[in-house]
Amino acid sequence: MQVIPTIYFPGLCTEAISFYRDVLGADVLSQLTAGGAQPAYLQPGSPGKIIRAALRIGDSTVYLSAGHHETEPVFQGMSMVLHVDDEDEVRRILPALSAGGSIRVPLRATAWAEHYANVVDRFGMFWTIETGRPCRALA
Secondary structure, X not given: OOOOOEEEOOOOHHHHHHHHHXXXXXXXXXXXXXXXXXXXXXXXXXXXXXXXXXXXXXXEEEEEEOOOOOOOOOOOOOOEEEEOOOHXXXXXXXXXXXXXXXXXXXXXXXXXXXXXXXXXXXXOOEEEEEEOOOOOOOO
């Protein structure tokens, strides 16, 4: 069994795909765009909307979609976690991922990670960036 999250970006899906490719080095594995023969659940005027794009981020896959509505994306009650190889990678990703958004928890040590930060990206998605084994002093 595998859990693959789908993240909805109404009106911003193409921009989000480009952003995550640039910032996280995501690879686009596939992309399905609505065409002339639309499924019944798509609203009129949907041609060109991204129904599903599969992105590979490190060893993980996530789906992105324009969704079924034109409202702003709202991300509540969840966070995507990036567990990276080293502190240099955290320091590279942190400013890039928070550009146009905000850093909610600046880089620090925690009981579960040597380097930890929490950001909200420009789309409103919450991200945790962490690396390393727990600090001995905190374990």
